[in-house]
Amino acid sequence: MKLAILGLGKMGYNLTLNLLSHQHEVVAYDVDSSRAEELGREGAIPAASVEDAVAKLEAPRVIWLMVPAGEIVDQLVDQLSALLSPGDIVIDGGNSHYKQSVERYERLKAKGIHFLDVGTSGGMEGARHGACMMIGGDREAFAHIEPMIRDINVDKGYLYTGEAGSGHFLKMIHNGIEYGMMQAIGEGFEVLQKSQYDYDFAEVARVWANGSVIRGWLMDLTERAFRKDAKLDSIRGVMHSSGEGKWTLETALDLQAATPVIAMSLLMRYRSLDEDTFHGKVVAALRNEFGGHAVEKK
Amino acid sequence: MKLAILGLGKMGYNLTLNLLSHQHEVVAYDVDSSRAEELGREGAIPAASVEDAVAKLEAPRVIWLMVPAGEIVDQLVDQLSALLSPGDIVIDGGNSHYKQSVERYERLKAKGIHFLDVGTSGGMEGARHGACMMIGGDREAFAHIEPMIRDINVDKGYLYTGEAGSGHFLKMIHNGIEYGMMQAIGEGFEVLQKSQYDYDFAEVARVWANGSVIRGWLMDLTERAFRKDAKLDSIRGVMHSSGEGKWTLETALDLQAATPVIAMSLLMRYRSLDEDTFHGKVVAALRNEFGGHAVEKK
Amino acid sequence: MKLAILGLGKMGYNLTLNLLSHQHEVVAYDVDSSRAEELGREGAIPAASVEDAVAKLEAPRVIWLMVPAGEIVDQLVDQLSALLSPGDIVIDGGNSHYKQSVERYERLKAKGIHFLDVGTSGGMEGARHGACMMIGGDREAFAHIEPMIRDINVDKGYLYTGEAGSGHFLKMIHNGIEYGMMQAIGEGFEVLQKSQYDYDFAEVARVWANGSVIRGWLMDLTERAFRKDAKLDSIRGVMHSSGEGKWTLETALDLQAATPVIAMSLLMRYRSLDEDTFHGKVVAALRNEFGGHAVEKK
């Protein structure tokens, strides 16, 4: 199949290599033209602009967006809306909010253009060698791209999830679970690190990654991280986040679903951004007021 | 009533003044003899030792311990066990663990000596002007001291709670609630502090302390703290703890009672003791492994 | 001062009585005309419609909305926007979302009409005998109504909080704290209820309400509730919520403020709405899969 990938960052770059290795023709575009040129040397067809990328495709055109969630997606959808024809297919493979995907679906549908919201999990390695893809949107559009999707995901690691938004919704929830799992792993190692025992953390992760109930890719990655830095002495425990955990909690609140573990994993990320906290100051000051307990001065 | 106070720290000192102002005779002892001498000038009878304090009382002797929870209580109970006679009454007014109070009760009961576990809330001001007291142990021993207890607690702010340990158990739970309330207040002010609005926190605490649903002594103290330091700039948000919150949670776990707010208020105290966290490092390292997300180097 | 109250539910009705008892002239209107008639017998001036209420006032007119948060506020603001004149003052005393209050402020400001967002705490009793009011909006509009505000709030229980939205924002945070405090109290009693001791809960609440660190109105109300039903046997532990706790958490998430206690108190409310949970089924099924642990069949 011939298609265009717009956005050649960590995910889009690897996805393009994956597609090429399965004999698909990929028109590659990025605002940083060096990325497309690099992929050109790997067999992709570099495009100089969005217009150029569209022009290099034949109907029904398939355009895969692999850009960060946010305004840039809307800009591209607007631009493509003017360039594409009925029957063409736009895929958003990024981490967009599912409500925005529903809006974009409606916007393109008004022009007869299909929009598929594709949640992609598996990191850079997944993009390159086989990820997990959750795909919402019109079934006929999905059917058109399924052979290509099958090629780039090993072991049938993809799912057509139904109506518009359901792919990104599912990916959002996946990330919420991921937050909880990662925090759980982190907490376990924190207790080990504070304990009286002197464990080799890489070996702990290795043994847990083999045969245990908690084995899985995250544990493989935990071992890999500890192999590089046995006690993680070189890094700070600042946990950034890029939105999906927050969206998951907000969605849970809207649905009145009790999700304490997802909530706490998100809140501990926020806590990690602050060196000191105002709530801590208030509590310390109160303890001093009623009990004369000493406070720590700055 | 004539009684001895052993331990003249912040709480014992103020309690002695409270008793003296209600015309009770107080034999006062502390390892730091200057404390008893000071109270001697206020009308107390200074004692040079535990033996001396006991010798200065008449049967049935009433001895009130106001010392930190822990070994020192056991040492005093052992010492008093040898010095006292059947019918005498030992009061533990500190924050002892209720299980230890039950053991001490049994130990003294074997000698015919009463033991009352008295949980005391209200801080230093309460000790001085009227606290809240929760009293477990033999009813007849309570009946003997009730007139004195009534004097030092305004508005009948005391309760005979029944069998041995029930006083300290109730105080423990009180402190668990206190942890939750303080954390709730702290969190509220943290959101205010991070918001786009520029509130005068002392005024906020003042208005909340007048007529609102959340009015109470903690809010009065919050106002007082902000009056001294408008943004609490001079202190660090390190939240120490002295045991009762932890005991409350441990007890809740034993009883399989779901207490998420008490649990989280305790865990945030522990979190505040660490400048950086190991769980944060693990999560940051994992994000880097699967998604190539940048980590913050030390 | 002469003013109109629109909305004579639990809060508006009591607020009207409060104003009347301080010799203010109150034009009273509710969709249920019997409420205005009732208040007419107490000295209020019943109005037959919003138009009638406005007509009964003189410039600068003061209109106080005491209606549930939501669409009805917008309908009234639109209606009043057409009826009022520059310099008039609309007060929203309900629990509106602060962002909506900012929008309404802007909408009325375009017509020269003042809008004050007044967060009101203290329950029905507060509305009647003196509440806590947090007031955002134009300072000159506040200055105009301050004498009236002073009358109906004892001990200066009001605060001008600054720009539009800041009153409702502060009330929102107040409610977030309230959620945390209530859950903390509830958890404490749950541990008592599951403990080996047989406490008289009304007496426990009474003693905690007198002299303790956690004394306050919520503890007074706890005592009152237990006096009516010693073990709360007649009611179910279903905890409904009306929005402010959710808004507080959503705001905290937007500000990246770690508020675990507020979060958990909200999530436990949602949890209480479900008799059974899907997350529980998943965990139970997983335990069965890996360990053969028995599941409970329906």
Place this chain on the structure above:
Amino acid sequence: MKLAILGLGKMGYNLTLNLLSHQHEVVAYDVDSSRAEELGREGAIPAASVEDAVAKLEAPRVIWLMVPAGEIVDQLVDQLSALLSPGDIVIDGGNSHYKQSVERYERLKAKGIHFLDVGTSGGMEGARHGACMMIGGDREAFAHIEPMIRDINVDKGYLYTGEAGSGHFLKMIHNGIEYGMMQAIGEGFEVLQKSQYDYDFAEVARVWANGSVIRGWLMDLTERAFRKDAKLDSIRGVMHSSGEGKWTLETALDLQAATPVIAMSLLMRYRSLDEDTFHGKVVAALRNEFGGHAVEKK
């Protein structure tokens, strides 16, 4: 290697089959003699009693306990202490508390007998086909059994963790992480179940188990559970627990380690045991007291 397995429940039975399939000689004993007889038909040597099992071994004897944590372990350790000789090795492969394992290690060491605390993860399938084993105790004892351990754990899924107790400590933490992960998965599916989308949960688990960041054995098991019962309609969401999660949290508290996700996953298990809650009643009653909000009557 020749060794005895005491305790032929789900784990011990499968472990025996595993050992037999690797040509080890297994003396098998259980209080239910039919279990040993059954395994006798598979090639094991049935023993009629603990004494008989010991008598059937040659020095240095290796005895593997596979019984539930608790008193039964102490009874067996006492019994074996009298039957065994210096140099013999007792293995506790159950989920004992690490502090008890240290005590048992000391008790047997006084007689010259080795004690290895072996945390075993992987469920029944792991016991049968290759689990994950974490082994604390004397290194020489470990060295003696390592060849056998290697046989029954694929991919080197075992780790010698050092001094006594460190094996069971590590297994305890493993289970704490497991609690967090399972709750995270459960919460994710709860949000899906409450959402507007109609997902096929088995297919969701399948796709997440292939290529995603959260792939792992728990996700495989999630798929398996949903294949049997698409919406888990037949079971109740009651989440029992057998101790390790509680011990993990208690240990974290002792070490002042902030573990909110592990804490909440445990507390939600406790919450699931109650059809109604007392904290919910208190909160509902309080809302009624201050705001007149309706309560749900029983």
